[in-house]
Amino acid sequence: MSRSLEITITGCSWLCGIVLLGAVSTVIGYLLFKGFGTLGPQLLFGSVNPLEALLFKKQVFDGLFPAVVGTLLLVILSVGIAIPIGMTSGVYMAEYANGSVKKIFSLLFDILASIPSIVIGLFGFALAVFLHRHFSEKIYPSLLISSLALAFLVLPYIIRTTQIALETLPRETRLTALALGATKLQNIIYVLIPKSLSGIISGVILAIGRCAEDTAVIMLTGVVASAGVPKSLLANYEALPFYIYYISSQYMNEEELSSGYGAAIVLLGICAVLFLFAFMIQKGLAYRALYRA
Amino acid sequence: MLGKITERLFFICATISATITVLIFGFMVFLGLPLIKGGQFFHLLTQPWLPDHNLYGIYPMVMGTVFIASLGVVLAFPLSIGCASLISVIDGGIFSRILRRVVQMMTGIPTVIYGFVGLFLLVPFVRELFMGGSGMCVLSASIMLAILVAPTMILFFVDSFESVPKSYMQAVDSLGGSKVQKLIYIVIPGSWSGIMTGLVLSLGRAFGDTLIALMIAGNAVQAPSSLLDSARTLTAHIALVIASDYESLEFKSIFACGIVLYVFTTLLVVLVRSFGYASRRNNE
Numbered sequence: 001m002s003r004s005l006e007i008t009i010t011g012c013s014w015l016c017g018i019v020l021l022g023a024v025s026t027v028i029g030y031l032l033f034k035g036f037g038t039l040g041p042q043l044l045f046g047s048v049n050p051l052e053a054l055l056f057k058k059q060v061f062d063g064l065f066p067a068v069v070g071t072l073l074l075v076i077l078s079v080g081i082a083i084p085i086g087m088t089s090g091v092y093m094a095e096y097a098n099g100s101v102k103k104i105f106s107l108l109f110d111i112l113a114s115i116p117s118i119v120i121g122l123f124g125f126a127l128a129v130f131l132h133r134h135f136s137e138k139i140y141p142s143l144l145i146s147s148l149a150l151a152f153l154v155l156p157y158i159i160r161t162t163q164i165a166l167e168t169l170p171r172e173t174r175l176t177a178l179a180l181g182a183t184k185l186q187n188i189i190y191v192l193i194p195k196s197l198s199g200i201i202s203g204v205i206l207a208i209g210r211c212a213e214d215t216a217v218i219m220l221t222g223v224v225a226s227a228g229v230p231k232s233l234l235a236n237y238e239a240l241p242f243y244i245y246y247i248s249s250q251y252m253n254e255e256e257l258s259s260g261y262g263a264a265i266v267l268l269g270i271c272a273v274l275f276l277f278a279f280m281i282q283k284g285l286a287y288r289a290l291y292r293a
Numbered sequence: 294m295l296g297k298i299t300e301r302l303f304f305i306c307a308t309i310s311a312t313i314t315v316l317i318f319g320f321m322v323f324l325g326l327p328l329i330k331g332g333q334f335f336h337l338l339t340q341p342w343l344p345d346h347n348l349y350g351i352y353p354m355v356m357g358t359v360f361i362a363s364l365g366v367v368l369a370f371p372l373s374i375g376c377a378s379l380i381s382v383i384d385g386g387i388f389s390r391i392l393r394r395v396v397q398m399m400t401g402i403p404t405v406i407y408g409f410v411g412l413f414l415l416v417p418f419v420r421e422l423f424m425g426g427s428g429m430c431v432l433s434a435s436i437m438l439a440i441l442v443a444p445t446m447i448l449f450f451v452d453s454f455e456s457v458p459k460s461y462m463q464a465v466d467s468l469g470g471s472k473v474q475k476l477i478y479i480v481i482p483g484s485w486s487g488i489m490t491g492l493v494l495s496l497g498r499a500f501g502d503t504l505i506a507l508m509i510a511g512n513a514v515q516a517p518s519s520l521l522d523s524a525r526t527l528t529a530h531i532a533l534v535i536a537s538d539y540e541s542l543e544f545k546s547i548f549a550c551g552i553v554l555y556v557f558t559t560l561l562v563v564l565v566r567s568f569g570y571a572s573r574r575n576n577e
Contacts, residue, residue, distance in 0.1 A: 006473040013383050016375025017392050020447075023440050024399055027410045034413075089310045092303035108311040110566070114558045115317065116501025118528045119551045123317045125535065126324055126548075152313050159310060185296045213403030216503035216528070220535050241405045248409050248508060264406050275401035 031268065035261025043262040044068065059228050064263055066229050070143075070237040071270075073230065074218070075211045077147035082155050082207060087200065089155075090162025095188055113156035121220035124149030128221065141222035144233040149217050154207035161203025165196035198281050205278040209271050215241040225250070240267045318555055325548030337549050342514045349546040355553065356516035357524035360431050361506055362499035364520075365438030369495065373443050374481075374488075377450030382476045393451070399444040408508035411437040416509055423521055429511035432520040437505045442495040449494065453487020453570070454480050490570040497561045501554060503528035527554055 045053045046062030053060045060066060089109075097105060124145050131139040139145070173195055177187045193200075223242040230237035240263055247260030322329070328337060328349075340350020376396065380389045411433060420428030457480050465475045481488070503526075511523025512533060525533075527550040534547050 006471060009473050009477070010383055013375040013379040016372050017379045017384075017388070020372060020376050020440075020443060021392065021395060024395060024402075026414070027402075027407065027440070030410055030414050031406070085306050085310055088303050088306035092300075092307040096300055096303060097307070105307055105311050107562070107566070108314040110562045111559050112310070112314040112317075114497050114501075114562050115314075116503070116528060116554050116558060118501070118503040118531050119317065119321070119554050122531055122535075122547065122551050123320050126320045129539070130320075152317075155310055155313070183296055185299050209401055213401075213405070215403075215405045216532065219532060241403055244405050244409055245504065245508065248412050260409065264409050267403055268406055271401045271403055272398070275398060279397070 028268070031261060031264050035258065035265045038258045038262035039265065043259060043266075056229060061226075061228075064240070064243065064259070064266065066227065067238040067240045067243045067263065068266070069229050070223070070227075070239040071212055071241075073143060073237065074147055074150060074239060075208050077143070077233075078150035078154065078211050079204065079208055081147060081151035082158050083204060085151075086155050086158030087162050090159045090200075091166065091188060091193070093159065093163040094166035095184070095192070109156045109159055112152070113160070116216070117153055117214055118216040118220065120149050120153050121217040123152070124217065124221040138234055140234070141220070141236075142234045143222060143230050143237045146218045146221040146223065146237075149221050150211045150214060153214065153217055154210050157207045157210065158200075158203055161206075162196075162200050165199025165203070166192055168199075169195055202278040202281040205274055205281065209274040209278075212270055212274070213241055213267065215245055218242055219245070240270075318552075321548050321551040321555060325545060325552055328542070328545050328549055334549065334552075337546070338553070344543060347542070349542050351527065351530070351546060351549055351553070353514050353516045354525050354527045354530045354550060357431075357506075357510070358500060358526040358528070360517050360524060361434045361438060361510060361526055362496065362502075364431065364435035365442060365499045366492065366496050368435060368439035369443045369446055370492065372439065373446035373450055373491070373495075376443070376447045377454055378476050378480075380447070381451050381454040382480055383472050396444045396447050400448070404441060404502060404504045405508075407437050407441050408504045411505065411509045419521075426521050427511060427523070429509055429523055430521045431510060431517050431524050434506050434510035434524075435520075437509060438499050438502060441502065441505060442499050445498055446491045446495045449491030450484070450488060453484035453491070456487070457483040486568045486570040490565050490568050493561050493565050493568075497558050500561075501528065501558060503532055507532055 041050050042063070044050070044060075044063050044065050046060050046065075048058045048060050048063070048065075052058045053063075053065050093102065093105060093109075125141060127148070128139060128141045128145045169192060173191065174187075177191045178184075182190070218239055219242055222236050223239050224236045225238070225243070225246045227236040227238050244260055244263050244267065247256060247263070251257045251260060325334075328334060337350050337352075338355060339352050340348050342348065342350055342353050376392065380393050380396075383389075415433050415436060416428040418428070419430065419433045420426065461479050461483065462475060465479055470478075506524075506526040507529040510526065510529065512525045512529055513523035514525055515522065517524040531547045531550050534543060
């Protein structure tokens with residue numbers, strides 16, 4: 001290989017690295033530059049006193065507070081639905097399933113993980129229509145339907161991380177309790193799950209991040225531009241990512257647009273914090289912080 | 294006894310999760326049935342979208358998706374190969390560690406943020422650069438999409454580059470080979486299945502993304518014929534038509550879009566599995 005070709009290849013790969021770093025710092029830098037001025041209590045609560053807003057005494061109409069609350073509720077509900085089903089499915093896949101059942105389930109979970117989120121949203125919408133016709137007149141696209149659809153979206157993440165965390169445990173850990181006379185179930189509950197908890201939790205955190213950022217699912221299943229803090233599970237709601245999308249296409253004036261930049265920074269901040277948590281857990285830092293302090 | 298009951302319970306939960314996958318497809322087919330019944334489904338894929346003439350073909354959207362997604366992947370591929378080579382072979386120093394962290398962090402950036410920045414930064418730039426049009430076009434959407442899918446690709450490539458056996462690398466070192474020779478003759482040929490897997494997975498991600506195309510591709514219903522044409526993807530079409538009347542054929546057409554997206558991503562999954570690439574990483 002000639003010397004000049006080697007230099008070209010090295011140069012190109014450095015160029016790629018620099019282009020990528022440049023692109024991502026442009027995206028983040030642009031947001032910070034445009035939206036930094038809007039950050040502050042004003043952005044969240046508008047003209048309402050923050051304390052009164054936090055206690056739900058007064059509605060916030062000109063701030064992001066309802067959208068932040070909507071996103072939080074969405075995350076709690078959907079991860080709350082996905083964790084029990086996902087973890088038990090993951091345990092089943094790792095500890096019980098074998099042969100063709102395992103193969104078929106594994107293929108189906110792979111497909112579920114790859115379905116575009118808008119198709120999951122469309123399914124959620126169709127489900128709402130179906131339930132409305134055959135079950136209860138009160139069901140419309142709403143917070144409940146969105147949480148269900150998002151739970152379907154993140155289910156494969158939780159199943160896979162649980163399964164992999166269990167399957168990668170060393171053999172000795174797996175056999176000790178059994179050798180001492182523990183049943184398979186005791187072994188799973190008292191040894192295998194606690195040992196693989198850090199893997200499972202980092203999967204859950206990634207799922208939370210996915211719920212917080214996804215826009216395509218919720219825009220088909222009941223998110224609206226202005227609804228205030230949702231009063232029930234069957235009500236419409238606001239959410240941060242949809243707010244950003246909505247502002248980008250419907251803003252009336254510069255002030256609204258700059259609140260869009262502010263919302264983008266808030267969302268980015270939430271996702272960055274979640275990512276950092278997942279990262280720390282994978283590195284075992286959080287494990288030490290949680291159990292040895 | 295307890296063991297048997299819990300095993301049952303675990304099995305039921307796994308079955309519920311698996312059923313959802315099937316149920317989603319079932320719902321799409323059932324609701325799109327009026328369109329499929331007359332054997333029209335394949336016509337839909339080739340017909341134009343002319344609501345005035347009662348034609349609700351999704352050909353323009355299929356083409357829009359194919360153009361934007363494949364161009365995005367084509368742009369991202371060399372960038373990702375370059376970054377992955379830099380991280381795992383060419384530079385072993387501080388820069389590659391930083392780059393790796395940044396790429397991992399990029400997987401967590403919300404899509405809507407790429408769309409938002411694309412709309413207010415890239416679109417005006419493209420408009421100025423090419424002097425005309427709105428700037429909302431296939432090119433703008435593909436560039437943003439490339440930035441979106443690059444991290445997935447890079448992490449996959451790095452993963453497969455680093456699973457090339459250490460002894461091969463040491464053999465090159467002991468023969469006096471350079472880093473570039475190592476990359477070209479050992480690492481890249483040795484991680485073929487990983488590269489293909491990463492490529493196909495990112496194609497799936499680009500295919501299924503909604504927000505970027507919806508926000509910056511312009512959403513015109515036409516098969517794009519140049520990079521600067523506005524286009525609408527299947528995903529954006531679903532998001533835009535959802536507000537119309539339930540019973541109309543126009544509304545039913547979005548289930549045809551859903552079926553196409555579902556079937557295509559399923560095919561990609563089957564393709565990826567046929568590569569038989571096993572990741573060493575626990576998760577992304």
